[in-house]
Amino acid sequence: MLLFILLLVGLVAIAGRPQNPILPGFHPDPSCIFVSDWNDTFFCASSSFNAFPGIPIHTSQDLQNWRLIGNALSRPEQLPNLTNAVGQTSGIWAPSLRYHESESGDGEFFILTTLVYDKMPITDTSRWDNLIFRTKNPYTHDAWSDPVHFIFDGYDTSPFWHQDGTVYVQGAHPWEVREDPHIDQIKLNLDTGAATVQVPIWNGTGGLAPEGPHIHFKDGWFYLIIAEGTGLNHMETGARSKSITGPFTPAPHNPLLTNANTTAFFQTVGHADLFQDKHGNWWGVALSTRSGPDYMAIPLMKLQGRETVLTNVTWAEGQFPEFQNVSGVIDGPILPLRPQIRGDGPFITAPDNFDFAPGSSLPLHFAHWRIPDPAAYTISPLGRENTLQLLPSVLNLTGLDENSAPTGQTFVGRRQVHSEFVFGVSMEYTPRQPGEEAGVSVFLTQNHHIDLGIVCLANETSSCADSTVLRIRTTSSTAASARPDTIIPLPIQPGATRLQIRADNLTHYVFSYSQTEDGEGMRVAGYGLSADVSWGFTGTILGVYATGNGLNASTPAYISRWEYEGVRQITSE
Numbered sequence: 001m002l003l004f005i006l007l008l009v010g011l012v013a014i015a016g017r018p019q020n021p022i023l024p025g026f027h028p029d030p031s032c033i034f035v036s037d038w039n040d041t042f043f044c045a046s047s048s049f050n051a052f053p054g055i056p057i058h059t060s061q062d063l064q065n066w067r068l069i070g071n072a073l074s075r076p077e078q079l080p081n082l083t084n085a086v087g088q089t090s091g092i093w094a095p096s097l098r099y100h101e102s103e104s105g106d107g108e109f110f111i112l113t114t115l116v117y118d119k120m121p122i123t124d125t126s127r128w129d130n131l132i133f134r135t136k137n138p139y140t141h142d143a144w145s146d147p148v149h150f151i152f153d154g155y156d157t158s159p160f161w162h163q164d165g166t167v168y169v170q171g172a173h174p175w176e177v178r179e180d181p182h183i184d185q186i187k188l189n190l191d192t193g194a195a196t197v198q199v200p201i202w203n204g205t206g207g208l209a210p211e212g213p214h215i216h217f218k219d220g221w222f223y224l225i226i227a228e229g230t231g232l233n234h235m236e237t238g239a240r241s242k243s244i245t246g247p248f249t250p251a252p253h254n255p256l257l258t259n260a261n262t263t264a265f266f267q268t269v270g271h272a273d274l275f276q277d278k279h280g281n282w283w284g285v286a287l288s289t290r291s292g293p294d295y296m297a298i299p300l301m302k303l304q305g306r307e308t309v310l311t312n313v314t315w316a317e318g319q320f321p322e323f324q325n326v327s328g329v330i331d332g333p334i335l336p337l338r339p340q341i342r343g344d345g346p347f348i349t350a351p352d353n354f355d356f357a358p359g360s361s362l363p364l365h366f367a368h369w370r371i372p373d374p375a376a377y378t379i380s381p382l383g384r385e386n387t388l389q390l391l392p393s394v395l396n397l398t399g400l401d402e403n404s405a406p407t408g409q410t411f412v413g414r415r416q417v418h419s420e421f422v423f424g425v426s427m428e429y430t431p432r433q434p435g436e437e438a439g440v441s442v443f444l445t446q447n448h449h450i451d452l453g454i455v456c457l458a459n460e461t462s463s464c465a466d467s468t469v470l471r472i473r474t475t476s477s478t479a480a481s482a483r484p485d486t487i488i489p490l491p492i493q494p495g496a497t498r499l500q501i502r503a504d505n506l507t508h509y510v511f512s513y514s515q516t517e518d519g520e521g522m523r524v525a526g527y528g529l530s531a532d533v534s535w536g537f538t539g540t541i542l543g544v545y546a547t548g549n550g551l552n553a554s555t556p557a558y559i560s561r562w563e564y565e566g567v568r569q570i571t572s573e
């Protein structure tokens, strides 16, 4: 393994090239910018759906080393309604990140995004809550403003500052309520959220769900670049006009970017954004899925969800941009390595090694599902230093109906960012009443997760003392048939149980445990199928949970020695 890692490091150093995906794991719908005012730094935002904190912001100075600097949605008060975003792929969709300098020379970062409700007793037109976040310094703690809400019947809203001072916003008009989905435009006041009536500007080229529009002005043309064909037919198409309001004429050779109808390992490429580096080179980012064309087949290999990839772009004068096809290798100009960059969060593929020391807080890359109950998480409580105390939620990870969880769920995790990895925690936990459970989970959504938990299965004739077991339980709508639970008797012992999840290939998760203090003598408890957590628009989160499985529960679980380590990134079949 060491040799392999050395070889990999060597390859990167020799080639000096970034490799795809640049933001592996649950980082879809990227929007990236280059900001010379901020020390020649690239900033990227990605979709977070129901995860909280949401809208992670990653930076780089060389397009190779990417670091989390914060989350635009970091305070529950910014968006209490995230809790109401019922539906597993609802929540925050497709932030558009932009930097704008006002006439007085003040630079400011803006994010336009949409809070999407899937199932609510509300009308179709209020399904989309469009938002403006802004900050003058994305590195400060809780940097981003409360959002200004604006009316747009649709999603994927993206701003463009016209020379005349007007802000035009392009967005996707919903495909499911009208038969003619298209890209709409409004004029928007970013301070007040006052918006004009939506005007259709382009229908796209006929692909499913024209969306993710961005406008770039170059050589006297307004280029409108959008995504279409979401899923295996995903692609990026373009049109241009001499006027911001159109009419827009399609590129002569659409799509501009796609891996559809190829055997590439990187599929579903689309939802792109474009930016230039300090030398004027153009780059594109897009989302992609490392699945191969068997994406929809069993075994599904959409293991980590939709990720951010980078590609180099040639944009000749007066022409449409030409994108390099997406693969694991990124061609293009090489930027000097700058691995020492500013920020409080971890580099994207860095290992975790956390002891929850007194006075520390949860790392920036940890995420909950919707807005957490702060009382459920205590770092280093008195007498239990160097642990994370979890208080159980009534609801488990499946929640009420596989969709909602109005009382919240005790869960915190980190994204799976490697094809193969080892994730483990030590957990001190002795359930005291029937149904109480705590453990580790491979969590995609409330209706797709695999849990390895310590649970009390006591009934009228038994007690927790003789009915506490280890259980692997799969919740999945994609499984061909329901999988039976795996139950392993677990003698109650003092001290912590080590719980581990690893993946050694693209098809299976391996769940292991050890009841020894140091995790020696790990034993395999069972397997989970990656197909069971491959669905929808989000990506896998590995984490810990505690619940009463529908009953009020109070027994705390104490988590320590939280470790995650990447083993291998698979980039071709």
Ligand SMILES: *[C@@H]1O[C@H](CO)[C@@H](O)[C@H](O)[C@H]1NC(C)=O
Binding pocket: 080, 081, 084, 122, 126
């Ligand atoms: C939350 O959503 C409800 C229902 O759509 C709405 O009435 C309310 O104004 C929203 N609250 C905020 C703070 O946006």
Ligand SMILES: *[C@@H]1O[C@H](CO)[C@@H](O)[C@H](O)[C@H]1NC(C)=O
Binding pocket: 180, 182, 201, 202, 203
């Ligand atoms: C888009 O499609 C609609 C409905 O088919 C049509 O009425 C409209 O003219 C089209 N718009 C453009 C700009 O082509």
Ligand SMILES: *[C@@H]1O[C@H](CO)[C@@H](O)[C@H](O)[C@H]1NC(C)=O
Binding pocket: 229, 233, 234, 235, 255, 258, 260, 261
């Ligand atoms: C892929 O091929 C199918 C069938 O020929 C075609 O309908 C579709 O438009 C193609 N997709 C792209 C993005 O070229």
Ligand SMILES: *[C@@H]1O[C@H](CO)[C@@H](O)[C@H](O)[C@H]1NC(C)=O
Binding pocket: 262, 323, 324, 325
């Ligand atoms: C990308 O791949 C397509 C299909 O394989 C091919 O037709 C096209 O020429 C490639 N484009 C570039 C820029 O390599």
Ligand SMILES: *[C@@H]1O[C@H](CO)[C@@H](O)[C@H](O)[C@H]1NC(C)=O
Binding pocket: 312, 313, 314, 322, 323, 324, 331, 332, 333
């Ligand atoms: C990508 O980068 C290389 C090297 O800088 C360049 O020759 C090529 O034309 C670029 N564009 C595309 C679309 O591949």
Ligand SMILES: *[C@@H]1O[C@H](CO)[C@@H](O)[C@H](O)[C@H]1NC(C)=O
Binding pocket: 039, 061, 338, 339, 340, 341, 342
């Ligand atoms: C700017 O970036 C360089 C290279 O990464 C770094 O050495 C320097 O400390 C940075 N300066 C600031 C003010 O962040």
Ligand SMILES: *[C@@H]1O[C@H](CO)[C@@H](O)[C@H](O)[C@H]1NC(C)=O
Binding pocket: 457, 458, 459, 460, 461, 462, 466, 467
């Ligand atoms: C109660 O639990 C015990 C121990 O787990 C088990 O053997 C027994 O079958 C259970 N009884 C009922 C009625 O479920």
Ligand SMILES: *[C@@H]1O[C@H](CO)[C@@H](O)[C@H](O)[C@H]1NC(C)=O
Binding pocket: 504, 505, 506, 507, 508, 510, 527
């Ligand atoms: C993946 O690993 C699992 C568990 O070790 C094993 O059962 C399975 O056969 C492996 N699959 C492939 C395709 O190698």
Ligand SMILES: *[C@@H]1O[C@H](CO)[C@@H](O)[C@H](O)[C@H]1NC(C)=O
Binding pocket: 395, 396, 397, 398, 399, 473, 474, 475, 549, 550, 551
């Ligand atoms: C979650 O809790 C409910 C009761 O609220 C229960 O019916 C269900 O079996 C539990 N699901 C899992 C995966 O444990």
Ligand SMILES: *[C@@H]1O[C@H](CO)[C@@H](O)[C@H](O)[C@H]1NC(C)=O
Binding pocket: 394, 550, 551, 552
């Ligand atoms: C849990 O306890 C609260 C407060 O005592 C009570 O309101 C609620 O009904 C209980 N829930 C369940 C599922 O027992």
